[in-house]
Amino acid sequence: MYGIFIVGTAGSGKTLMAASLAEWLSRQGEDACIINLDPGVLNLPYEAAVDVRDYVSVEKLMKAYGLGPNGALIMASDLLAQQAERINDELKSLAPKYALFDTPGQLELFAFRVGGPYLARELEFEQKMVLYLFDGPFCANPFNYVSTLFLASAVHLRFTLPQLNLLTKIDLLDEKVVKRILEWSRSPALLRETLASQPGSEAALLAVDLFNAISKLRLDFSTVACSARYFTNFLNVHAAVQRILTRGELEE
Ligand SMILES: Nc1nc2c(ncn2[C@@H]2O[C@H](COP(=O)(O)OP(=O)(O)OP(=O)(O)O)[C@@H](O)[C@H]2O)c(=O)[nH]1
Numbered sequence: 001m002y003g004i005f006i007v008g009t010a011g012s013g014k015t016l017m018a019a020s021l022a023e024w025l026s027r028q029g030e031d032a033c034i035i036n037l038d039p040g041v042l043n044l045p046y047e048a049a050v051d052v053r054d055y056v057s058v059e060k061l062m063k064a065y066g067l068g069p070n071g072a073l074i075m076a077s078d079l080l081a082q083q084a085e086r087i088n089d090e091l092k093s094l095a096p097k098y099a100l101f102d103t104p105g106q107l108e109l110f111a112f113r114v115g116g117p118y119l120a121r122e123l124e125f126e127q128k129m130v131l132y133l134f135d136g137p138f139c140a141n142p143f144n145y146v147s148t149l150f151l152a153s154a155v156h157l158r159f160t161l162p163q164l165n166l167l168t169k170i171d172l173l174d175e176k177v178v179k180r181i182l183e184w185s186r187s188p189a190l191l192r193e194t195l196a197s198q199p200g201s202e203a204a205l206l207a208v209d210l211f212n213a214i215s216k217l218r219l220d221f222s223t224v225a226c227s228a229r230y231f232t233n234f235l236n237v238h239a240a241v242q243r244i245l246t247r248g249e250l251e252e
């Protein structure tokens with residue numbers, strides 16, 4: 001049983017990615033289920049095998065503690081940490097090959113508070129990984145790409161799990177733009193050059209400095225481009241996921 005945490009900024013496509021990946025894997029004859037870890041979501045395009053909204057109610061927290069929606073969401077996310085045992089038990093009885101975790105809309109609630117990393121550590125799998133989503137149309141701008149890379153690196157530091165970056169929503173991008181973003185992901189020199197040549201010299205300098213700081217971490221992420229709407233390139237996504245999940249076994 002493998003655990004895959006789908007993480008990304010609000011609206012980057014986590015929920016649709018979970019739904020599409022589960023559907024695509026099932027069509028390949030692979031057993032996959034989705035765990036919804038977003039206590040604040042109203043509608044889901046998939047049937048969750050485990051849903052934290054059954055354990056934690058944002059509405060009840062608002063009423064019981066006099067909290068606003070954001071305060072209640074923070075509390076709900078912190079309470080997630082207490083659900084590890086329950087989720088482990090539920091997953092043990094389901095025993096899917098892949099457990100896909102759809103994480104809360106606000107990245108900081110899951111990644112930058114204690115609950116998310118604690119939960120990820122406590123859940124029991126043969127291997128776990130993070131799929132970090134780069135919102136394609138947003139990342140077409142090199143400054144936005146670097147900010148996203150910064151967040152992806154920060155997420156890696158929080159979870160210290162093997163991580164694959166997915167450039168999503170490529171159906172909304174011109175092929176040339178997708179190619180350019182992938183080139184940035186492979187060539188630090190090209191990205192530096194692109195950033196330095198952007199109008200706005202102060203922002204350009206800051207972006208280059210930020211990228212240099214990220215480069216020092218030597219994280220060496222792989223990036224795969226895809227579309228969750230049309231299942232584009234899912235064969236390569238699956239291959240890359242599989243490579244990461246089975247790396248440990250192959251090295252033994
Ligand atoms: N065209 C296109 N739209 C996408 C794709 N992936 C997601 N979307 C759309 O982007 C919007 C946000 O997608 P969600 O899956 O809800 O994103 P999320 O990260 O779960 O959002 P929150 O949980 O609210 O932060 C929705 O309108 C999706 O239909 C994609 O690959 N292509």
Ligand SMILES: [Mg+2]
Nearest residue numbers: 014015038105
């Ligand atoms: Mg979502």
